[in-house]
Amino acid sequence: MTDDGHPGDLAGAYAIGACTPDEERSFAAHARHCAACAEEAAELSRVAEWVGTATARTPAPTLRTRVLAAARAARAPAGPAGPGAEARRLGALYGDRVSELDGLLRRLSRPQWLVASGPHRSVRDLVVHLRANDATVAAAAGVEVVALEADPRAGWHRQAGAIVDVLRGWDAGLDRPVSLAGRAAVRRSLREALVQRGFETWIHAEDVRVVLGLPPRTPDARQLADIADLAAGLLPQAMAAAGRARPAWAVRLVLTGPGGGTRLVDLAPTAAPGTVVAEVTMPAERFCRLVAGRLASAPDSAEIGGDRGAAVDLLTVAATMGCD
Structure with missing residues (x-):
């Protein structure tokens, strides 16, 4: 922390993902309310991306093996116990995605705000849509829902920041039912709604990255x-x-x-588990992008074994589940 109260010494580390988890959360929380630090981190991120593009080299053949071995050996530190621990964890992940998207939005020129982004007619429409989808969780968390205003980024960011602030001090469970964002009215737990908010914020950040001509970025394994x-x-x-129920x-x-990991998906909402008739194998990140509706061809995105019709049905439906 510098003498003027701004964690400027962390801006460079934050821009290249070199902060510790505590430092990253601290800087992200500060940047949500400090335009100067947010802009500094965004500028350093642009420099880092330029340097990486200009000096990129082919990695050593053994790099993938070494990285995977280190990842498997890693163990996440134990978090604080209590009913609010999961809310704080999900709030921190959501806050990270909010800070990332806000930094990208600040880089847009006026014309870029009007460029089509993902399934939306413009980036402005995307942000208005995201603010509306966040409103259900905001209401469940006791946050005043922000009305539409002239500056869509500011309204979305203020509401999202208020959600993160509430979750930081959350001391209750997350079992209460709320409506998920999406085309159909589906009520699930507040926990699942928070996962969805982090998910959608990440995906829309990816949409804005396309507008800015930036490479994609993947959230951490836990998210x-x-x-x-x-x-x-x-x-x-x-x-x-x-x-398409089976x-x-x-x-x-x-x-x-x-x-990654293995999950058994019944092809109909029944009490008894069904007989496994097919197996679908794909990277977890690709599956998440498929569910977001960001992959062009669902059947071609995975390896399929067993009953191909059942597997294709699952992949086809998965590709329609996005919040957009």
């Missing part, structure tokens, strides 16, 4: 796992709504890489 769990839990109901059948979903 990818949260998103995959949410999607796998919603798939049976989505299959039924799409008319009673007594299930698909084994094998996700690889960071956030």
